[in-house]
Structure formats: C-alpha cells, structure tokens
C-alpha cells in the first residue's frame with residue numbers, strides 16, 4: 001500500500017455549457033477507475049465550494065465575466081497543472097462569437113428588443129458578475145500548462161489525457177482522439 | 182573500392198529525404214519529387230496545378246544546413262534533406278498555431294470542419310492548444326452571392342482562389358491587397374461584393390479553398406461527425422472526391 005496521498009483534481013465550468021463535464025461523466029465505468037486513483041476537490045461533481053491546493057485543475061469554458069477571471073486566477077494559484085479543456089477554454093468558443101458585436105448591442109438585442117418581450121430591460125442586479133467586453137480564452141489571462149481540445153472532448157480523450165498526466169508524461173491525443181469539434 | 186550498383190538511368194538524380202532515396206528530374210522541387218515518390222511533406226498553399234506560392238511555410242525542410250520551403254526549392258543531387266524531425270515538426274506546430282490565432286477558427290461552428298486542410302494539419306502535428314494571443318481580425322462576411330459565402334476571418338491567404346480564378350477560370354475574381362498585418366483577400370468588383378463578379382459555384386476558384394473561407398450555400402453540415410474525411414483519414418492520404426482542394 002502506498003502512503004502517498006492521492007493526486008487531487010479540481011474542475012470548474014466558467015463560460016462553458018457543461019458539455020465538457022458531461023464528457024467526464026461519459027467516461028462511464030472508467031470514471032470509477034479514475035476515482036480510485038484521485039481525490040476530487042472542488043468540482044460540480046462534488047459540490048465542494050472551496051479550493052484546496054491541487055495537482056490538476058481542469059477548466060471548462062472561456063472568460064465571459066469578472067467572476068470567471070477571479071475563479072481562473074484562484075485555480076492558477078492553487079493548481080500545480082492547469083488544463084484548458086474544450087474549445088471555449090482554448091479559443092473562447094461559442095460565447096466568443098459575440099466578440100464581433102458591441103456588448104451593449106448584444107444586451108439590447110436580447111433583453112430589450114427581442115420580439116415578444118414586455119417591458120424588456122437589461123438586467124442590472126449588482127449580484128450579477130460584470131460582463132467582459134470581449135470573451136477571452138484562458139491562456140490570454142493566465143499561464144495554461146496543457147490544452148485538451150474538442151467541443152466537447154470525448155470521454156475517451158479526457159480519460160487518456162488525465163491518465164497521461166497522472167503517469168507524469170506530457171499528454172498526447174493519438175489514434176483519432178484529437179478533434180477540434 | 183568499387184561504387185555500389187546504381188539502378189537509376191544515368192539522367193535521373195536523387196537526394197535523401199530523412200535518409201530515404203528520392204529520385205528527381207532536373208527542375209523538380211523537393212516537394213514534387215517527394216510526392217511523386219509517395220513520401221509525405223506537409224503543405225497548405227501548394228497545388229500541383231500552379232506555380233508554388235511559398236506563403237504557408239508548412240513544407241519547411243532542412244537542406245544543405247538551411248531551412249527552405251520544399252514547395253519552392255529545386256532538388257539537388259546528393260542533398261540530405263531533413264523533414265520529419267522533432268525540431269522541424271515543432272516549427273510546423275508553431276506555424277499552425279500562428280495560422281489558427283491569426284483568424285477566427287471556431288471549428289464547431291464551421292461547415293468546413295472535418296474537410297479542412299488547416300484542421301487536418303493541426304491533427305497531423307498534434308497541435309493541442311493556441312500558445313499565442315488571438316488576433317481577432319475584424320473582416321466582413323460576404324453573403325451577397327446566391328451560391329457562395331465568403332468569410333474572410335478564416336482566410337489563410339494561400340491565394341489558391343486567386344490563382345485558380347486567374348489561371349483556370351479566367352475570371353480574375355480574387356486579389357490580395359495591403360501588406361503585412363493589413364494584407365487581406367479582396368473581391369475584384371467595384372462594390373467589392375462576390376455577387377457582382379462572374380464567379381459560379383462550379384468554378385475551381387469556388388471549390389479550391391483549403392479552409393472554410395469560401396463555402397457553398399445550402400450544404401451546411403451535410404456529413405455527420407465521425408464520417409467526414411478527416412474524422413477517418415489523416416491528411417497524408419489523398420481523399421477520394423476531395424481532389425479539388427490540394
């Protein structure tokens with residue numbers, strides 16, 4: 001029996017759709033094998049809200065608002081290896097398709113002028129995180145150690161990537177596991 | 182010591198590509214000779230039907246101690262050419278990373294995905310992430326034409342459409358304007374719109390784009406994910422039915 005503590009993994013979805021986290025669940029029974037090898041820290045799968053120092057942080061989604069940026073910075077500080085998971089984390093993805101429009105125009109279009117809206121107004125509750133004028137990928141704000149592309153990456157790609165990291169070698173996606181969509 | 186037996190006809194020359202002999206005839210480029218011998222050197226802006234363009238640099242090889250474009254460099258007798266080395270493949274990955282951030286390449290939203298040479302080269306050279314900040318070019322989408330869409334945010338400036346419209350279709354629909362970071366593809370009409378040119382969807386210029394910058398209307402995501410050419414094959418293998426794109 002090894003006395004070394006199990007590697008800790010934290011995961012978070014920033015400006016994403018949770019599709020990458022669904023792919024984690026898509027690992028099916030191999031998820032149990034993974035959970036034998038690691039300890040899950042903060043993650044939508046554990047509902048733990050605080051972040052302990054971790055070995056690997058898996059980040060889904062890009063940066064759409066100020067809260068996304070703060071969370072990403074916290075993950076960078078606490079995680080030894082930070083992985084950008086999925087198209088949105090890597091290049092902004094679908095949310096970044098708003099980058100060619102002005103933010104105010106997007107908000108007005110959706111919350112004020114959309115057909116069928118009665119008394120439309122742009123949400124301004126101070127609890128809401130401040131939107132960034134442009135959606136950004138992770139590597140433009142913090143140092144990212146690895147990227148795992150896909151929209152979402154398949155469960156098998158996630159499994160291969162994480163097991164490579166746990167084995168201590170640079171992750172590779174070969175044999176058709178590498179996809180950008 | 183006697184010279185080893187050489188089976189080549191006396192006019193034929195050869196060079197070594199990663200240690201393998203490649204025959205060539207006078208005037209052939211390294212890339213032409215390699216492809217003729219069934220050996221792979223990557224390319225994006227090269228097409229056997231046109232003179233080399235030498236812009237993408239993905240065909241970079243090391244010959245006589247220098248980095249050269251294999252598509253634009255004539256082979257020389259006895260050269261020892263390096264192509265598939267970790268150093269050169271790293272350079273190619275860097276070039277791909279530059280091409281990806283210089284445009285908007287959101288593959289899940291692109292109808293070319295699964296058919297795209299740039300994407301397939303990313304797979305071939307195991308490009309996982311972006312490395313550089315995104316350029317986010319502000320360029321228009323031209324949807325004026327009844328059969329075609331031109332999305333210049335995905336253009337890699339290979340000028341294949343320029344060459345095809347000039348040399349094969351004889352319509353001179355496309356050109357290139359500006360220098361350096363301001364360089365961009367332009368449509369040769371006073372309005373600058375594709376609808377005001379003679380281009381048709383059947384023209385080579387409309388079919389040759391290796392990426393998703395020139396796309397036919399009305400096709401959409403016709404082939405399901407998993408069955409598209411580059412879901413199944415690597416860019417090393419020519420894909421039947423996709424001969425129009427180099």
Ligand code: SF4
Nearest residue numbers: 286288291294297393
């Ligand atoms: S042109 Fe190619 S690389 Fe760019 S978004 Fe489309 S499929 Fe992806």
Ligand code: SF4
Nearest residue numbers: 336337339340342390
């Ligand atoms: S539109 Fe396509 S074919 Fe024309 S220069 Fe751009 S990438 Fe090349």
Ligand code: FES
Nearest residue numbers: 235237238240252
């Ligand atoms: S193929 Fe040689 S530079 Fe593009």
